[in-house]
Amino acid sequence: MSYLRHLEACNRFDPDRFLPLLLAGRRVGFVRRDNARALEAFPQIFRVSADAVTFADTIDGSGTATDALGEATDGLIRSGVVSKRRHETFAITDGWGGPLLFELDRGMIEFFGVRAHAVHLNGWRPGADGPEFWIARRAMSKAMAPGQLDNMVAGGLGAGYTAWETVLEEAGEEAGVTRALATRAHAVGAIRYRIELPDGMRDEVLFVYDIQLPTDFVPHNTDGEVEDFRLLSARECLRLVRESDRYKYDVNLVLIDFGLRHGLIVPEEPDYLALLEGLRGSLVRGGH
Numbered sequence: 001m002s003y004l005r006h007l008e009a010c011n012r013f014d015p016d017r018f019l020p021l022l023l024a025g026r027r028v029g030f031v032r033r034d035n036a037r038a039l040e041a042f043p044q045i046f047r048v049s050a051d052a053v054t055f056a057d058t059i060d061g062s063g064t065a066t067d068a069l070g071e072a073t074d075g076l077i078r079s080g081v082v083s084k085r086r087h088e089t090f091a092i093t094d095g096w097g098g099p100l101l102f103e104l105d106r107g108m109i110e111f112f113g114v115r116a117h118a119v120h121l122n123g124w125r126p127g128a129d130g131p132e133f134w135i136a137r138r139a140m141s142k143a144m145a146p147g148q149l150d151n152m153v154a155g156g157l158g159a160g161y162t163a164w165e166t167v168l169e170e171a172g173e174e175a176g177v178t179r180a181l182a183t184r185a186h187a188v189g190a191i192r193y194r195i196e197l198p199d200g201m202r203d204e205v206l207f208v209y210d211i212q213l214p215t216d217f218v219p220h221n222t223d224g225e226v227e228d229f230r231l232l233s234a235r236e237c238l239r240l241v242r243e244s245d246r247y248k249y250d251v252n253l254v255l256i257d258f259g260l261r262h263g264l265i266v267p268e269e270p271d272y273l274a275l276l277e278g279l280r281g282s283l284v285r286g287g288h
């Protein structure tokens with residue numbers, strides 16, 4: 001088994017299975033063809049053709065688009081196409097830091113295949129055999145990847161929150177990190193991937209942060225989203241990445257990135273250059 005298989009798994013996206021979602025002539029997402037057929041029930045909002053799903057001409061502003069998508073979401077829930085709202089909205093923008101296009105319930109991100117952003121925080125401390133990681137096990141009640149291993153802290157960027165604000169808030173909620181301690185975190189890069197999932201497509205950018213924790217710190221969860229935490233050496237974490245599928249799919253990428261940055265994955269690794277290119281090349285080249 002290999003590290004590279006996780007990058008390949010996180011980038012299994014066949015555009016032929018999807019239609020571009022267009023707003024004022026600009027692609028803002030990808031809608032899988034079966035999902036596109038469900039949108040034909042909303043002709044006042046979408047125009048569905050063989051080539052694209054297009055917002056109606058009457059939808060000409062972020063507020064109008066937000067309201068229209070809320071109406072479509074409610075209709076899709078009533079018809080059983082999607083299960084429920086998550087009651088947390090994401091701001092969908094024209095590029096990172098660009099103007100707001102619309103806000104969308106978190107549960108609809110994959111259905112419409114729009115770009116989402118999240119933060120992942122590597123919580124580590126020095127150990128006798130190199131870095132040691134605090135690893136979370138996701139709550140069994142989670143809709144996505146229940147019971148799988150995760151970074152100490154991870155969370156999507158809700159509407160109105162910056163990446164840094166999300167780090168500080170999620171660190172407290174998910175791992176009991178005080179605000180004073182959380183401010184020691186620092187940004188180390190970003191990872192982008194596109195993957196087809198049961199509800200559609202996940203097009204996500206992960207902003208990655210590291211924090212070196214005191215040796216007496218023990219994380220504890222406060223929001224019910226984590227079953228427990230365990231302390232593992234970085235080498236053991238990477239062994240599990242290479243040899244298993246115990247981590248949530250995107251967490252593998254974050255841990256591989258840590259291994260590359262800290263010299264735990266070295267040029268003698270047969271896929272070394274492919275890993276670097278897979279994690280960073282697409283982000284540099286990729287547009288919206």
